[in-house]
Amino acid sequence: MSGELDAAVQALLEHSLGAWRVQGKIRREADGTLLIATANKRVRVARAPAGLPFRWAVADGERRRGATSVTGVLRHVRTALDSSYRSVRLRIAPLPPTP
Amino acid sequence: MIPVAVLTGFLGSGKTTLLGRLLRHPDFARTAVIINEFGEVGLDHDLVEASQESFVELQTGCLCCAVRGDLALTLEDLLRRRDAGTVPPFERIAIETSGLADPAPILHTLMSDAGLAKRLALAGVVATVDTINGLATLERYPQSIKQVALADRLILTKSDLAQAQCADLAARLTALNPTAKRLQASFGAVDPAHLFDMGHPASLRARDLPAWLGLDGHSDAPAAGHHAQISCFAILRDEPIKAVVLTLFLEALAEHCGADLLRLKGIVNIAENPDRPAVIHGVQHVFHPPVWLDRWPSWDRRSRLVCIGQDIQQAWIEALIDAIEAEVAEVAAVGA
Numbered sequence: 001m002s003g004e005l006d007a008a009v010q011a012l013l014e015h016s017l018g019a020w021r022v023q024g025k026i027r028r029e030a031d032g033t034l035l036i037a038t039a040n041k042r043v044r045v046a047r048a049p050a051g052l053p054f055r056w057a058v059a060d061g062e063r064r065r066g067a068t069s070v071t072g073v074l075r076h077v078r079t080a081l082d083s084s085y086r087s088v089r090l091r092i093a094p095l096p097p098t099p
Numbered sequence: 100m101i102p103v104a105v106l107t108g109f110l111g112s113g114k115t116t117l118l119g120r121l122l123r124h125p126d127f128a129r130t131a132v133i134i135n136e137f138g139e140v141g142l143d144h145d146l147v148e149a150s151q152e153s154f155v156e157l158q159t160g161c162l163c164c165a166v167r168g169d170l171a172l173t174l175e176d177l178l179r180r181r182d183a184g185t186v187p188p189f190e191r192i193a194i195e196t197s198g199l200a201d202p203a204p205i206l207h208t209l210m211s212d213a214g215l216a217k218r219l220a221l222a223g224v225v226a227t228v229d230t231i232n233g234l235a236t237l238e239r240y241p242q243s244i245k246q247v248a249l250a251d252r253l254i255l256t257k258s259d260l261a262q263a264q265c266a267d268l269a270a271r272l273t274a275l276n277p278t279a280k281r282l283q284a285s286f287g288a289v290d291p292a293h294l295f296d297m298g299h300p301a302s303l304r305a306r307d308l309p310a311w312l313g314l315d316g317h318s319d320a321p322a323a324g325h326h327a328q329i330s331c332f333a334i335l336r337d338e339p340i341k342a343v344v345l346t347l348f349l350e351a352l353a354e355h356c357g358a359d360l361l362r363l364k365g366i367v368n369i370a371e372n373p374d375r376p377a378v379i380h381g382v383q384h385v386f387h388p389p390v391w392l393d394r395w396p397s398w399d400r401r402s403r404l405v406c407i408g409q410d411i412q413q414a415w416i417e418a419l420i421d422a423i424e425a426e427v428a429e430v431a432a433v434g435a
Contacts, residue, residue, distance in 0.1 A: 004428075004429075005422070005425040005426055005428075008418070008421045008422040008424075008425040008426075009422050009425075009426075011418045011421065011422070012415075012418040012419055012421070012422040015412065015414050015415040015418040016415060018412065018414075019410075019411075019412050019415040055426075069347065069423075069426060070426050071347050071351040071354075074355070074419075075354065078355065087354045087355075088353055088356075088358070088383075088384045089350075089353065089354065089384065090349055090352075090354070090384055090386065
């Protein structure tokens with residue numbers, strides 16, 4: 001396991017709170033879990049236990065979700081914290097512009 | 100491929116005058132024009148002197164919202180009539196939006212329709228800005244900000260009448276879109292070649308890339324700009340970026356920024372193919388597939404992404420790339 005990745009994910013989540021205009025704090029607990037605390041939410045982000053087809057586990061209260069990548073973590077965390085969030089899917093145009 | 104230029108600009112900013120001059124130029128006589136008017140039927144149509152057969156007017160509303168399907172159908176019909184010989188064999192198409200239009204949905208139509216993409220290629224976006232009223236317009240109308248932010252070319256109109264305001268307006272335009280090339284036009288007089296030669300990725304030669312990215316050769320990034328919630332900044336990466344990192348990054352960017360990502364363009368050193376830079380270009384959540392250039396424009400092989408967005412923070416984007424890169428590196432290390 002890479003401490004570099006854990007630090008990068010924490011930094012990403014900290015910047016994300018600001019970008020989403022969500023008031024909250026993030027702290028790392030003794031077992032390495034990241035706790036995101038806002039006025040009315042507690043969201044936990046941890047590495048998924050071995051043997052599961054996920055790399056990450058995101059818990060929003062009693063609701064637990066797996067994520068296969070940090071972008072999945074980001075999606076679950078935002079869904080939990082930002083009720084106005086509606087995700088937009090990337091679309092690739094069929095052909096490049098070739099005048 | 101038939102190039103399509105989108106001509107936008109706020110009400111009264113001189114779009115029609117510019118178009119009229121373009122169509123009177125002998126080199127650009129073979130231009131089909133699609134005009135959209137919002138509210139005032141046919142006014143622009145009457146003002147522009149050009150071949151009537153190649154004119155199409157959309158009267159069902161504003162191009163930016165309800166009539167995107169109409170635009171695709173109109174373009175298909177225009178191509179059919181060209182093939183059948185019932186309109187002159189036009190060599191390019193200009194779409195003049197209404198003054199209130201947000202050009203992004205129009206670009207999405209041109210980028211996303213598979214049928215149109217076989218024959219039409221987006222040449223770029225030209226926005227006219229009235230030198231006299233431009234500053235006030237940018238302050239009052241969000242649509243005008245988006246028109247400027249999405250442009251490849253900014254044409255400053257009526258510049259002969261308002262020299263005093265030029266410096267303030269220029270500063271504001273730099274803040275909104277430092278990468279767009281800026282030209283001045285008096286009574287619509289501007290070299291029409293600039294309207295169809297905007298250097299979009301596939302037509303770029305390596306040496307043209309710095310200009311397309313707004314880099315002047317002396318700096319690594321375009322002049323960072325900020326206007327209200329619109330900001331422009333550049334992301335530089337020293338190390339090559341793995342293809343999967345770029346894919347995950349663009350997906351996350353589209354997912355979280357959506358319509359706030361007005362434009363992203365850049366040159367990327369892909370780790371799997373480091374000798375050929377990939378040029379990427381997207382408007383909001385719609386991206387062209389990467390274009391691979393034959394070679395790098397200079398010795399500098401760093402990846403450079405220029406982002407113009409609304410309420411998008413550079414630090415968040417940097418952190419996003421860092422986290423994705425760290426995860427991909429960790430997965431690779433575990434698998435090795």
